[in-house]
Amino acid sequence: MTGNVAVVGGGIAGLETAVRLKALGWNPIIIEKSSSLGGHVAEWNCLFPDLAPADKLVKELVDAADGIEIHTDTEIASIFYTRKSYSIVLSDGSRFMCDSLVLATGFSLFQAEKKEEYGYGIYDHVITNRDLELWFNTGSDERVPSDPKAIGFVHCVGSRDIKAGNTQCSKVCCITAIKQAIELKEKFPKAEIYCFYMDLRLFGRKYEDFYIRAQRDMGIHFIRGRVSEVSETIDGRVFVKAEDTLSGKPLRVSLDLLVLMAGIVCNRENTTLAESISVQTDEDGFFRSRDNITHITESDRPGVFFAGTCTGPKTIPETLAEARSAAISVDAYLKSLK
Amino acid sequence: MDFGFSLSPSSAVNLDRTDMSLYEMLCDREPTARTCIGCGSCSATCTASAISGMSVRKVLLGIQRGQYREVEKMLSHCMLCGKCTMVCPRGVNTRHLILELCRLYGNSEGEL
Numbered sequence: 419m420t421g422n423v424a425v426v427g428g429g430i431a432g433l434e435t436a437v438r439l440k441a442l443g444w445n446p447i448i449i450e451k452s453s454s455l456g457g458h459v460a461e462w463n464c465l466f467p468d469l470a471p472a473d474k475l476v477k478e479l480v481d482a483a484d485g486i487e488i489h490t491d492t493e494i495a496s497i498f499y500t501r502k503s504y505s506i507v508l509s510d511g512s513r514f515m516c517d518s519l520v521l522a523t524g525f526s527l528f529q530a531e532k533k534e535e536y537g538y539g540i541y542d543h544v545i546t547n548r549d550l551e552l553w554f555n556t557g558s559d560e561r562v563p564s565d566p567k568a569i570g571f572v573h574c575v576g577s578r579d580i581k582a583g584n585t586q587c588s589k590v591c592c593i594t595a596i597k598q599a600i601e602l603k604e605k606f607p608k609a610e611i612y613c614f615y616m617d618l619r620l621f622g623r624k625y626e627d628f629y630i631r632a633q634r635d636m637g638i639h640f641i642r643g644r645v646s647e648v649s650e651t652i653d654g655r656v657f658v659k660a661e662d663t664l665s666g667k668p669l670r671v672s673l674d675l676l677v678l679m680a681g682i683v684c685n686r687e688n689t690t691l692a693e694s695i696s697v698q699t700d701e702d703g704f705f706r707s708r709d710n711i712t713h714i715t716e717s718d719r720p721g722v723f724f725a726g727t728c729t730g731p732k733t734i735p736e737t738l739a740e741a742r743s744a745a746i747s748v749d750a751y752l753k754s755l756k
Numbered sequence: 757m758d759f760g761f762s763l764s765p766s767s768a769v770n771l772d773r774t775d776m777s778l779y780e781m782l783c784d785r786e787p788t789a790r791t792c793i794g795c796g797s798c799s800a801t802c803t804a805s806a807i808s809g810m811s812v813r814k815v816l817l818g819i820q821r822g823q824y825r826e827v828e829k830m831l832s833h834c835m836l837c838g839k840c841t842m843v844c845p846r847g848v849n850t851r852h853l854i855l856e857l858c859r860l861y862g863n864s865e866g867e868l
Contacts, residue, residue: 612771618793630846634790637783639820642794662769664794665817671771 419755421445422516423748424506426691428488429457430734431726431741432522433479436486438745439520444752447516448488449508455480455490457524463554465734466590466597467624475734497694502755504695504721517755518721518748519695521705522741523688525727528576528584528680536572536678537648543656543673544648546575546680547591550598566609566674569602570658571595572645573615577681586702588681589731592618593625595679596632603636611638612671614645614660622733643669648676682731697722704730715744723747774822778860782819785856788848792816798840798850808833812840812850815857831858 421444425432428450436446454460456476464471489508498505507513530538530546537544545553545561553559573595577588592615599611618640620626632638643660651657656676662669684703692699697717698706705728708716715724725744726737783789792813799811810833818827831854840850 630791634787637790640793662817662821665769665814665821665823667821668768669771670768 419517419752420503420515421752422447422514423518423520423752424449424494424504424514424516425520425522426494427457427522427524427726427728428452428455428490429522429524429726430459430476430479431524431728431737431744432457432520433483434738434741435520435522435725435745435748437479437482438742439748440483440486442745442749444749446486446520447514448483448486449492449494450488450490451493453491455483455488458527458548459734461548461551461555463551464597464601466593467622467628469597469601494691494694499695502721517752518723520723520725520744520748521688521691521697521717521728522725522744523685523691523728525682525731526685528582528588528683530575530678530680532582533575533579533678535647536575536645536676537650537656538678541648541650541656541676542654544676544678546678547594547598548680550602550677554601561675563674566606568610568612568671568673569599569606569675569677570645570656570671570673571599571611571613571677571679573613573618573679574644575678575680576683577679578616584681584683584702586682586731587619588683589619589621590733591679591681592620593622593628595677596620596625596628596638598677599638600628600632600636603632603638609674611636612673613638613640614658615640615642616644641669682727685728688728695719695722702730704728715740715747721751723751769821774820776820778824779819781860782853782857785860786849786853788846789816789853791846792848793846795845797843797845801839801843803837803839804833804835810834812848812854815854819857827857828861831861 423446425436425446425448428448436448439446459472460476462472493509495507495509503515503517543561553562576582620629643663645660647659649657656673658671660669688699697719700706705724707714723744725741799805799813804810810830815827834854838851
């Protein structure tokens, strides 16, 4: 055996798995399709619930991965299973044998323009949660006005939406919306901020405290009702229609900025990858774990493991914990081959 | 002239035109008012609710939606028994909230 483990994906799950595998004495090889490491987290500005900087986390992981073989701008060109090991050819022309595979292919952010009624890409002041984080990082986005009087957040964009093809709750958007609403209120104290939600799912420790802080200390308004349609006013503002379901009345408000909380959907490339190594994806496009309670990081196929959001929406601590768990499972598997 | 039909005023709430000053004054006097999550525990336990429609949840929402008349009517049925304060999971001081709101209505000299 070679002791090589192919880690597909250089986001936080792939990096953490590789670092742990290296520490356990194996030789992880990271294959990352984009030109940089850190995945979605590298695009984020700061993280709930303590507003920790995202770049610090990514830098720590990338630094820890020093010495690990990493192929960026690279995809798997072909993969064959022969005599208990995998023969892999990469798009950069390199090839190697490995005994195990960890799929850490992550998720895709829902394409907000698919919900045409919200006007993303059509109206001047409609952005996504990701756009807002990029704006926090760079400060440049023409869609964000310099002195907004009213800002809205739409929860569940592309989540819990059968017609959008995603029945799952994306799990992290409620708390992200609250985080971003608080950050915007701090930047624009005079702006009224409205969050339009179906349910608020603040499941984690400190999340509810964050919600109370948004209500009590920041005066952010939470309106229970899904935004049905968005239009543009004659002066270029965003006009929102929803039902205030708690009072049972239709509600209208015009805003200077509307932020769409685009959800976590499956990485479409999972299907191709799954076919090439005979693992399963579920109907929602996420990889199918061997068991959803006890073996979330294991596939049905010996030697193939999962880490992070390729098996469903997860928070960062959950992703990191799963990456460590996957590394332990790989370690046990490789020892069993000896 | 009777055309056999009449126009109903829109029931829609337009937040652009809704005055939030009463709500803000109330929140200054009772800051826990902001933390209501609309769960309805207060209305469910309210002795006056079943016969009068009194609901602290609706009162709080009503003053954020400009429904001052409806709110005033609900307030008039409250007996200040405090059961709603006992059951509120967010610790909203509902009894004090109602008292302060009644004072604000009293001070408004019928302008609300």
